[in-house]
Structures are given as structure tokens and as C-alpha cells.
Amino acid sequence: MGRRVILGALLSLLLLPSAASADPIRVDSLSSAPRDRIAIYIVRGPGVSTPLIAFQERARRLLEAHMHVEIVSMREALVRGGPDLNKKLGTCQADPDCYSQLLGRTLDARYLLVLTATRLDELRLAGARLLDLEALRILGESIGEVPSEQSYLDASDQRVQACVPQERWDPFGGLQVQADQAGAQVSVQGRVLGLTPMSQVGFLLPGTYEVGLRKSGFEPLKTEVQVQQGQVAQAVLQMQAIPEPESSSWMIWAGAGAAVAVAATVVTVVLVTSGGGDPSFCSAPDPMACM
Numbered sequence: 001m002g003r004r005v006i007l008g009a010l011l012s013l014l015l016l017p018s019a020a021s022a023d024p025i026r027v028d029s030l031s032s033a034p035r036d037r038i039a040i041y042i043v044r045g046p047g048v049s050t051p052l053i054a055f056q057e058r059a060r061r062l063l064e065a066h067m068h069v070e071i072v073s074m075r076e077a078l079v080r081g082g083p084d085l086n087k088k089l090g091t092c093q094a095d096p097d098c099y100s101q102l103l104g105r106t107l108d109a110r111y112l113l114v115l116t117a118t119r120l121d122e123l124r125l126a127g128a129r130l131l132d133l134e135a136l137r138i139l140g141e142s143i144g145e146v147p148s149e150q151s152y153l154d155a156s157d158q159r160v161q162a163c164v165p166q167e168r169w170d171p172f173g174g175l176q177v178q179a180d181q182a183g184a185q186v187s188v189q190g191r192v193l194g195l196t197p198m199s200q201v202g203f204l205l206p207g208t209y210e211v212g213l214r215k216s217g218f219e220p221l222k223t224e225v226q227v228q229q230g231q232v233a234q235a236v237l238q239m240q241a242i243p244e245p246e247s248s249s250w251m252i253w254a255g256a257g258a259a260v261a262v263a264a265t266v267v268t269v270v271l272v273t274s275g276g277g278d279p280s281f282c283s284a285p286d287p288m289a290c291m
Contacts, residue, residue: 024174024202030189031068031205038063038111039072039103041089045118050152055115058153062160063113066170068205072107081106100133110134113160116143117152126152128159139165174232175201175225179213181239187212200232211235217242 028035042055053074060071077085085102092098094114103109116127127143142162146155161169177186179196186193188201188209196213204227213221218239225233 022199024200025193025198026203027188027191027193027201028068028203030191030201030209032207033068033205035068035070036110037072037108038067038069038113039077039107039109040074040113040115041086041099043090043114043116043118045116047119047124048117048152050117054153055117055156058156059113059115059160062157066161067164067168068171068203069111072109077107094129096131096133096136096138099131100136104133111139113163115156115160117146117156124148124152124155126155126159128156128163130163130165139163139168171205171229172203173206173227173229175204175209175211175227175235176232177201177211177213177235177237179237179239181215181218184213184215184218184239187214209233211237213237213239215239 040056040059042052044050044052044055056074060073063069063071081102085106088102089099092102099112103112110133112131112133114129114131116125116129118125124146125143126146127141129141130139131137132139140163142159144155144159146152175188177188177196177198179186182196184196186196186198188211190210190212193201206227206229209225209227211223211225218241221237221239223235223237225235227233
């Protein structure tokens with residue numbers, strides 16, 4: 001019997017649909033460290049017709065995919081910084097202290113990414129500079145020529161990655177939860193993420209994460225998994241069915257026998273009290289009525 005259970009569990013595990021090929025799930029609140037806010041300032045020179053919003057969105061997608069940051073949107077910068085914010089930033093002349101005074105308090109931003117795109121005659125240039133507005137220093141910068149066959153947006157992606165310190169680029173690990181039961185509820189750090197089989201959980205900062213598994217009819221499970229940068233941790237869980245209450249035949253017959261005995265006692269009492277042989281069993285007010 002035990003061998004059948006083990007083989008059944010292994011077979012069900014093999015037959016579960018594979019979710020490894022799906023895109024990783026991103027839930028930023030699972031990591032204990034909060035995301036730093038980063039503002040984007042775009043300097044578009046003459047001869048460049050690419051819209052500012054295109055630079056903003058391209059940089060946003062790139063940074064969110066490779067850094068643990070929250071991007072300040074252009075709308076938020078306009079609402080909180082005012083319509084003259086870009087003009088004021090243009091007067092800073094790459095001075096980190098000037099940028100910090102304008103953005104650190106107004107937008108509550110920790111970092112500033114400055115993107116530049118310009119054209120000098122036939123020379124097309126794209127650059128990126130990352131500044132720490134709290135430490136008041138430049139973390140990295142990169143500028144280079146844009147080949148004629150390349151767009152400013154594609155060149156901007158290369159410059160952004162080149163200006164970000166290596167330890168801040170792709171600091172994440174991943175987590176893959178595998179279970180021998182489909183339809184089990186998966187939680188990480190106490191937050192329900194879905195049911196098995198489930199896609200890989202990605203964008204996790206290195207650290208220890210608690211994984212939980214629950215399903216009706218099975219014992220709940222909890223385990224801790226260590227996530228490391230650049231690696232996908234595996235949580236392979238096997239669920240144990242909750243045993244059903246035992247019901248033995250001798251208990252059934254004992255209960256039936258007790259019921260018969262009680263019924264016989266009741267009948268005997270009725271017969272004695274109604275037969276009139278012993279007045280002491282009579283409940284009538286007049287003892288003669290029992291005769």
C-alpha cells in the first residue's frame with residue numbers, strides 16, 4: 001500500500017503542467033528592502049525628434065526590469081515639480097547638489113538618471129548619467145556615438161546600463177515552487193500568490209523567504225528557502241493527506257447493543273407499571289387504581 005502511495009505521488013508530480021517557461025511573477029513587496037525612487041531627466045538637443053515620453057517609457061521599462069527602484073512618472077514630476085521644473089533642472093549644469101535641491105525634496109527621489117540625445121552636424125550622440133541625490137555624487141556615466149543604423153532609443157538603452165554600477169544591475173534571484181498536488185494555494189512571506197502549478201516568482205532580493213502551501217484535505221506546509229542573486233531557488237514540497245477518522249465494526253455493534261438494552265429496560269418498566277402487581281411502581285394518586 002505504501003509503495004502505491006509513493007508511486008502515485010511521483011506520477012502526479014510528473015503529470016503536473018510545467019510553468020517554468022512562463023514569465024516570472026513580480027511582487028515587489030515580498031522583499032524587505034523598499035524600492036528607491038528614481039527620477040528621469042531628458043536633455044534633447046537640436047536634430048533629435050524622438051518624443052520625450054518615448055525616452056521616459058523606454059528607460060522606465062529598462063530600469064524596472066533590472067533594478068530595485070520605483071520610477072517617478074512624467075505626470076508626477078509635472079504635478080509636484082511644476083511646469084518650470086525642466087527649465088530649472090537645465091540650470092544645474094550637472095551639479096548634484098543643485099539636482100538634489102530641486103528633486104530630492106520635491107519628488108522624494110533618491111536617484112536621478114539624466115539622458116542626453118543630440119546631433120552635431122553628422123555626429124549623433126547619446127549619453128546617460130546616474131546621480132545619487134543623497135550622497136551628492138555621480139555613480140556612473142556613459143556617452144557614445146549613435147551609429148546611423150541605430151535609433152536614439154536603442155543607443156540610450158546601452159548608455160543606461162553602462163552608467164549603472166554593476167552591483168545595482170540585476171540584483172535579483174528567483175523562486176520556483178513545486179508541489180505533488182495541483183490546486184494548492186501558494187504563499188510567500190504570508191502573501192497568497194496563486195495555485196500550483198505556478199510560474200516562477202522573480203525579482204526577489206537575496207534573503208530568506210517563507211513558503212507556505214495549503215489545500216483542503218491536506219496538512220498545511222511551511223518551509224524557508226534561501227534566495228541568492230542570479231539563481232532560482234527550488235522549493236519542492238510533498239503534501240500529506242489528513243487521515244480520516246477511524247470507524248471500527250465493534251464500535252457500531254456495541255452502540256447497537258446498548259440501544260437494544262435501553263429499549264428493553266423501557267419496555268420492562270412499562271409492563272411492570274401497567275400490570276398492577278406491585279403498588280410501589282404505581283404513579284397514580286390513588287394506589288387502588290393500580291390494582
